Amino acid sequence: MKKNNNTKYAILGLLTTECRSGYAIKQMIDQSLNHFWKISYGQIYPTLKQLVEDGLATVQDTSQEGKPDKKEYYLTPKGEEELEIWLQNPIEELPSVKNEMLLKLFFSRHQSNAETISRVKQYRNKLLERYNTYEAIESMITSTSREKPDAGYWLITLDYGKRTTQAAMEWCDVTIEKLK
Amino acid sequence: MKKNNNTKYAILGLLTTECRSGYAIKQMIDQSLNHFWKISYGQIYPTLKQLVEDGLATVQDTSQEGKPDKKEYYLTPKGEEELEIWLQNPIEELPSVKNEMLLKLFFSRHQSNAETISRVKQYRNKLLERYNTYEAIESMITSTSREKPDAGYWLITLDYGKRTTQAAMEWCDVTIEKLK
């Protein structure tokens, strides 16, 4: 495993929460880290295997009542240390997005204004959907998981999503007016 | 070339501007599309080759005075058509970011608040740098390239970058206060 592999650390980090299996990690990521990190099973299972090979985690087969067997992973002291080192490391670069909407907008002189406006409106709708999802998650956390140790940080990352999404929506409104 | 290859369309689109060579495309992307699209030479040259093979562009060797020879690419009618079809296609998904900062923040209960605050501050500095770059580009455009046909759209994409960056900076300020 190479240098910049943050996905490895995402998994390492999730193993410090109640998530102990590949399946649980996937669920957690889809539900809570979705707005700033995504992973597929195609990455999760090989990575977990690798963590064990590298001595950063241990596995353990567990049978459950009413559910199929699963594998439970636990960080080793070495794994905890690696996570901490990674946490301490400064961030080199700001995230870089690929924004299809802005790419199309950049070439919009090849289209009519009406078409461009309609695309911006469509984009705004998706942003609003996303914003509403964030609010739904937020109220779910404040009402049911406030006592969990990560909950506070969870809310802070959601706030980031809300603020930047809102700014993007405002941009949509201003841009639609400009194009009229 | 497969389905979701927006990079192909980025290049196709840039060939409708004054950019006619791989080198010029790279420069344009680094200078103007940098905040929503990035491409390396490793993608540009093979893609240009492919465009010609697919009949979407033609090449032409050109010798210049005072500079090495270059290859100039021109869209064919088929290429223009493909670009327009892509422009008309609705956007399926909102861009998804991988934000290392938020990933680390999510696991910050393993760190002291002072360390976390210092990371958020560091992030804010980078955001401010980026914001200033946007402003610099903006005033460059308004003072020198206002008459170019893409200039208006260029400014609109910059506005998007400025607004979302500013929202992120405000999040930093609020978050630092929360963590104190």
Add this chain to the structure above:
DNA sequence: TGGAACATGTAAGAGGTTACATGATTGC
């Protein structure tokens, strides 16, 4: 003569998704 800018290209490999394959357990 050597560095900067101009110019083109490729091979290796990182990092990721998708589609597929498999199977347990529960409840309707």
Add this chain to the structure above:
DNA sequence: GCAATCATGTAACCTCTTACATGTTCCA
């Protein structure tokens, strides 16, 4: 019997970056 959920895994493939290789032209 079958759908939903829980659970693990892999092979093929796509996209993209990095590092390397090569060469021109100008100017200090």
